[in-house]
Amino acid sequence: MLDTLGAEDTPRGDAQPSDDSEMFELAPISLWLEDFSEVRALFDAWRAEGVTDLRAHFRAHPERVAQCAHSIRVIKVNRKTLTMFEADSLGTLTSNLGTVFRDDMLKTHLEELCQLWTGAPGFTSQTVNYTLGGRRLDVLLKGAVLPGHEERWDRVLVSLEDVTELEGARHRLSHAEEYARGLFEESPVSLWVEDFSAVKRLLNEARAAGIADFRVFTDVHPEFVERCMQEIHVLDVNRHTLAMFAAPDKQTLLSRLPDVFRDDMRPHFREQLIDLWDGKLFQQREVLNYSLDGSEVHVLLQFSVLPGHERDWDLVLVALTDITARKKAEAYLEFLGKHDVLTKLRNRSFYVDELNRLERKGPFPVTVIMADLNGLKRINDQLGHAAGDALLRRAGEVLAKALETPFHAARIGGDEFAILMPNTDERGGAAMIDTIRQLVEMNNQFYPGSVLSFSMAAATCHHGERLEAVVQRADLLMYDEKRAFYASQIQAGSSED
Structure with a gap:
């Protein structure tokens, strides 16, 4: 056992601890030596009563999770633990365990108990503890029954790794992703995320074949423009896009793209290709699309290869602003003028x-x-x-x-x-x-x-x-x-x- 094993004959040196106790004490991670023997006794009693599914048993008797938690006895902790939980001594820490282990701690403790119930030699979980000063700690908890104590569980070594900063970073990243997704989905303009990498490859092949004047080339080979149009891969669209093009869902819209981009769209796309050939990775132009109900949708198209993807064009953002009302007004004013x-x-x-x-x-x-x-x-x-x-x-x-x-x-x-x-x-x-x-x-x-x-x-x-x-x-x-x-x-x- 860590608290009883000694090594008086081990030579002492600057970089080597004298015995296992000193290794425990100076470990750079929070270590707890605990006695789970009463938990083992409870398990044995419940098995004798015919309990086979501990999780179901806890659902029926939720108070028994707390009973197990209160049955665990802390034998000792190391210095890192006292520092981590802002305690001046083991006694202070153990007398305030209700402050350290609270709120949702019992939910993760239930999972730990279920792991032990199935015969695992230890358990792992990620949970939340609190310092005596009330500061939240996100911790990665690992427990192992020490060799020689498998029958009684009277010596279990538990390590707590402080992952608060890591969890904070993960939460911030998750929040940033949710925020970005919200901006995308709720944008008042139609947004399309597209992959133009196949188009990039076709243009590279044309350039490698010696094509110098791309406008003349597409005059002679209009099928090249059609092929490039078919090679665009739409990755995602937002909600406004579905409303704008009268689509019930994304799958329907993406399966009917030829109904959206047709007729007058082709010469506009050819001009877009010519601009890309000339290295213009941000473009805007007015084009004509069609909704799935067949009506014309005049749009201001803004096209941008996203930063970091200039080499392959595998991530492109296209924004379409509906200018149909404006075009109708312009057409009517032009009609009135003549x-x-x-x-x-x-x-x-x-x-x-x-x-x-x-x-x-x-x-x-x-x-x-x-x-x-x-x-x-x-x-x-x-x-x-x-x-x-x-x-x-x-x-x-x-x-x-x-x-x-x-x-x-x-x-x-x-x-x-x-x-x-x-x-x-x-x-x-x-x-x-x-x-x-x-x-x-x-x-x-x-x-x-x-x-x-x-x-x-x-x-x-x-x-x-x-x-x-x-x-x-x-x-x-x-x-x-x-x-x-x-x-x-x-x-x-x-x-x-």
Whole structure:
């Protein structure tokens, strides 16, 4: 036994203790010599009562865990133990064991007892103790029944290793991981963690093959871009990503990535590859994706190879900010800038710009049709502006139905319209007027009430002529037709507009 064995004949030296007792005393780890004989006696009694499952027995009789703990007698401790627990003597320490071993100590003690019950020669556990001053100690506890005392357990050596700093570091690391995970999962933007290492290898292989101009290479070999796209491995996405792309869960989203990244995404990805080829490891661009329900999702994509992964690109963070609402607003503002809200035709601003463009670039000949809605003032005066607006909307429907790109119809005044027809001669202009009149007739059959009617005339501009002069000529011809229309109305007894 450690407390009785002596070694009087062992030579003493500076680095060698005189006997086992001195080794125990000077050990740099907390050592406890304890007597578990009463615990052994309790175990024997319970076995005699028929107990086979100690854990179940403790669940039924939780007070017996404390009974075992109180049965253990501390024989001695070493200096490290007194220092570690802030005790000035063994007596002080043993008289305050309730301060040292408290709270959840019995839960780990139960595990130690169960290890002994199964016949193990010792036990291990990680638990929490407290110094006499109340400071928490995380300890790694190991116990062993000393040789020669296996029958009675009257000598058990217990070591306590202070792992408080290690546990603190582990808790801080765990907290940092939870914090980082929380930031990732709860981010208000879509976050993707991806592995681009296979893409990196493909680019390296292309470079090793002598490719110098990567843009030209991808022009000639678009399948290389497709292959790179397929080699991206998505490691994780956050919750906002699922909501943004209408996905019920991560597995569904990741299994349907081709539905998300398609069509217009390919040219954007090609530009991303070209930037990576040029060494740009942080990028941002606006791209178009699709949600799983098929709707467009316009996003601001921010791509970054994470620090420490620049060599292999095996960890990449992609942030997608939904800018769909902004893009729709921009598109609507652009529409308003070039369209008439009521008729949905082009507006005067577009007409002026297009007229100037055709003046410079053609293609000639350019035919201009000027059209004026007949009877709008009378309808506004007699039936109200709502009826007049309805007639204007019908005019817009007819002109939009008659025209296809590159022809354009524009509302340039209250009841005035202009049709621009590049690369069209006089016969094409006359044919268009006939088409519009046929559509007007069909429209009047469909809409009862106010009659839709246009006064129209066309003029053609050939190369070398001023387009503005041709517009004026078409306008004069249109007003001649309009005067004839109202003259016929007067003869028929109608009110003049």
